[in-house]
Amino acid sequence: MQVQIPLTRDLVLIGGGHTHALVLRMWGMKPLPGVRLTLINPTPTAAYSGMLPGLVAGHYPRSALQIDLVKLARHAGARLILGRAEGIDRESRRIRISGRAPVAYDIASIDIGITSDMPGLPGFAEHAVPAKPLDAFADRWEAFVEAVEARRAPPDVAVIGAGVAGVELALAARHRLGDHARVALIERARALSTLGSGARRALLRHLRQANVTLHEAARATEVTEDGVTLADGRLVPARFVIGTAAARAQDWLETTGLALTNGFVRIGPTLQSETDPAIFAAGDIAHMVHAPRPKAGVYAVRQAPILLHNLTVALTEKGRMRRYRPQRDYLKLISTGHRGAVADKWGLPLDGAWLWRWKDRIDRAFMRKFQDLPRMDPPALPDPVASGVAEELGRGKPLCGGCGAKVGQADLRAALADLPAPAREDVLSRPGDDAAVLAHGDGRQVITTDHVRAFVEDPWLLARITAIHAMGDVWSMGARPQAALAQIILPRMSPRLQAETLREIMAAAAETFGAEGADVVGGHTSLGAELTIGFAVTGLTEGEPIRQAGARPGDWLILTKPIGTGVILAAEMAREAPGEVVAAALASMARPQGQAARILAPVAHAMTDVTGFGLAGHLLTILQESGTAARISLAHVPILPGAEDLARAGHGSTLLPANRTVAAHMFLTEGPRADLLFDPQTAGGLLAAIPADQAETVLAALRANGTDAAVIGAVTEGDPFITVED
Template identity: 50%
Template sequence: MQPDYPKTRDILLIGGGHAHALVLRKWGMKPMAGVRLRVITPSPIAPYTGMLPGAIAGHYTIDEIMIDLVRLCRFAGAEVILDKAVGLDPVAKTVTLASERQVAFDIASIDIGITSDLPQTAGFTDHGVSAKPLGGYAAKWEAFLQTAPQAPNLVIIGGGVGGVELALAQAYRMQQTGRRPTITVVDRNAQPLGNMGLKARAGMVDAMRRYGVGLHLNASPARIGADAVELSDGTRLPSDFTLSVAGSRPQDWLQDTGLDLEDGFIKVGPTLESSARDIFAVGDCAHLSHAPRPKAGVFAVREAPYLYDNLRARASGAPLRRYQPQRDYLKLASLGDKRALAEKFGLRSGGEWLWWLKDNIDERFMAKFRDYPAMPTPKLPEPHAKGLAAAMGAKPLCGGCGSKLGAGALGRALARLPQTDAERTPGDDAAVLRGPDGAQVLSTDHLRGFVSDPWRMGQLAAIHALGDVWAMGATAQLALAQIILPRLSEALAERMLGEILDGAQSVFGPAGAPLAGGHTTTGAEMVVGFAVTGTCTAPVPKRGAQVGDRLILTKPLGSGIILAAEMQNIRLRTGLLGPVWAGCIDSMARPMAADATLLAPVARAMSDVTGFGLAGHLSEMLGDGLTATLEMDALPVLNGAEKLAAQGVRSTLAPSNRAALRPEWDGPLADLLVDPQTCGGLLAAVPPTQAEATLAQLQAAHVPARIIGAVVAI
């Protein structure tokens, strides 16, 4: 097994384009010692351009054309930062994100694609759809298909190859659903398909005739309304769905980077490096100044191995490779149905066999990102002690609450502690110090790194630590950090610690609990924890539920299963893991001060659902002679968690948690009841006369709370 070398250089990939996806895959096969690789992407998935017309036509599902960037980054050992880049300082070497966060780097590459929106055209923002970014267009198209009228009007702005391909795809899909669409392609030129040769152009125009797709030339959009497009020549085209595929426009924020640009695109030379040392650019957002080429995915794919080598070369001080693009390339255009047209060097061919060829090429590309080679498990040394194999387990140790000690072993160990002056109700997670003006609660918690982004880890660890304070109805007062960093160069250690603290302060600051200091040390991996205090008049106990009380839960279940799936890089049988994981992180990242404020005045018992799962924490809330009836249909569950549970995915702590599962709670959702939660919701026992009103208040405050059951006598 490769030694865990300290990280000394930060390489940042800005964007999840095709070139970066291929670099990440190659990096996973052959990582570079000493490099921390990071990826900034606004979406956990990225569409493959070549299959978009097929997806719009219905030949592929949307999931089939998406690269799961979360799984890819896990395979590559790369940190994933789910945010959008909106600025770059090449001197300070920092990237500004839409969240206003700053991310520093030593070496960076930009692969953010282009956009085809029309911000200068009146009404486009409200009523138009841009073909790029592709993911948003595909989603809006699928939504339109659900509500489209029987004879819809569609307008495609842009008569290039991409616009005509999508017009044909939309026409085919509409016909397959039994609709009779009127589709018009609008182009400002005197003829469409200007980048194609005469023969290929004639073939595409013939396909348009077959599908009844009209052409309106020598005009551009002047105004886009909810039901029509007004053109510069005075024509008004009715439109229920207006799509822009009009050329390629660079993203606006590049203008303020100080990099040399060509019509807004980043100028790069043969090494793919920009005018600023250590900053590379590839794909459609780049302009090859030494060999200008049209915007086409084939060049991004061909640039990938050169970018991979040059990022490594710059990190190690080696010479850079030079990229020379081919003069022409095979253009394969979809014709709506399962036929395609090919052109190269002015020669044209078409037919069903070309669709088969195109589909085969696309499928081979996407296969690279579906299943990844499994890393070999190190063999145990011989001889080894009895029980070592069982202690090691068959899968990686979970992070977050999934890595905690089981309730049985923990309880037996805690039983040895002597009594103290601090009040501690059995089962409560926070100690209580009484004073003349109320009480102070004290708690501490820490987590093994379960997300690779240090800022996000600091944020989630802060929310998790405050869970005990909120569960007792207290207002946060103060926090101290306990942080273990992996071995890093001094510069990277400072950078990582700063990111963790910034993420934590984004939670502690609004909660009114200043981060007053703490302790750091170096260890085998990142561990982030906090000691927190809070104040209240009378703490809400964990045990105290009474017969008839309604049980209110304020966050959905399933985070342990989803985090385990991401750590094991498991592929969903149906769907994509990336959006499931992103949704899980979003749920975990919601603080619960509002939840506690509304629940504490009425709750007879309350706990935050964390490592021992809903079953374990609910058992602690119930006194002798009590149990609970659970409304399984009402249980809130994170998207994808049930699918992963059905595939056999379990968190490390789940088997131990099953000891708390009462027979009356067993059933199809048992795996979710014993699933350890990180940053889980509050579970409160509320008198039945106040439950519905409290639930309404929570939901009005945008807390996704539900009543999930009631306390009953055994």
């Protein structure tokens, strides 16, 4: 019998910098049993700095330099928390994250990168863009190029700081914007002062040939919408100002009590903080006290195997830590904008297109480490096995989480067919109701339960989505959530990890239910094979609840959320869904529907929430309960970004085949978009039948409230049937 290894230690990586990205890649190939690995990063991707000048010059698309942290975390078996760290409580060993519960750690590592903004320069924040962080800079640059191409802005650029980064970006901008561009470099001292004389002369020649104006010994005193003002009063005209002269750490590190140098974490040769051996640091955010070096990606890359080894020693309390000894110098390949480069090492004046090709190969090889993640083969099935085992396992396809793990609608109805009708007078439930209905004084109480098999490793986010999912049945009946009981199954873990995980789950539950005026009043916990979270929820309504029966011919059908979560989650499990697509789906699932329900309830003839049986299955239930038909416009059904492309690529939830059985009651043209009508949703939107004369008003109110609702069709006369128009 295979033993389930309990989780006993928490390792938290703060930031998705190059060092941490490489650690995650190596960890996925040989994970340390018993460790819960967590990555905290504000965005689902991280940009590779070495290819930024190529992006600015137009040689690379944005996707070429993005490390997909969602795929990388799945490869490493790590939970990814999309949030911004804002502090470390070293006494309680918890990391504070904006907008959510703190995360506990036993060992933590910091690799959050730096910023090149200049808060001391008047007007910089309003009118300039720091080159770091890279993602924000890339977004602003592409928007500026688009404005120039549309003739909405002149192609005038100024770069503050004429070091290597500033020169690369100035030459790249000049190449991208063309001969009519005016590009200037501003340096308060001497340009390229850290380079050898040969490389410096070559780069200055490239600046002259590209007509980039260099202002040396010139101090910027203000940035305005017209450009950069210098200390001598001159104005350098610019509509896009780039800051590269500064290298600044994030301010929250000052609150940690860690020893810092100019805001950067002081570390020794083992990459541990001088102050706290439980905290490591790497990359640009670290100041190597034993061997100070300039900020450069080469050091971050070479720190990765040392960091992984030393984290393992700290987590196992076995073995000896290794020392990181950075090289004194390294080969710098500096791009010149036009697919050329200059080399700097040992004073060699190397220059030419062949150096660009060399640099391009190095950069692409680095990115392939994250684009072609090695796959670990699952254990083979024993031989022999009972007939049908391989088919039930989906021939290698993993079982989906969320509502993709539900039993099919037809099988569920068959199982419930012989359930006796309610015998009590105060039980008012009818077939097809989303929740049970109980008499409650002059009003009604509704009660429902739902649970979700984990599809993300973040218990806080899973709890929030599950709470919203569980409240869907209450909202769809026009009731207000009243109270909730939690049902939690934790994977086997140490008592301390149990307590920390439950703390995160209950914090999310209390916040999410509390926002709807409901109380979390207790629940039940147990240990099992995997994380599962559920809630039993009660709600109150003053009058009769809204049921699925009641839709009338002529009603408009309104949907309050886009569909596609099932296919996205299935593709993410297969490491095929882009990180930004997954992040958008999670954000949609984490968006509550209480306000939308309160707008819809006063006028809806029928309403339900779209969950496991897909949009088609839930709509057909309304039609069967109401004795009507419907016509929907596939083009007007809102779809989550990326969902249609993933369906076209052949991805789909394990529940999709069962959901497709309702197609017998439909007329539609087969295709990837049509497949999404059967896609199981987790924490999906509300589907309401609204009188046509009130639909526009209701739709406007929903959109004014921030709900991206859409009219997707209309109820018609006839037997229960759905006609799908392209």
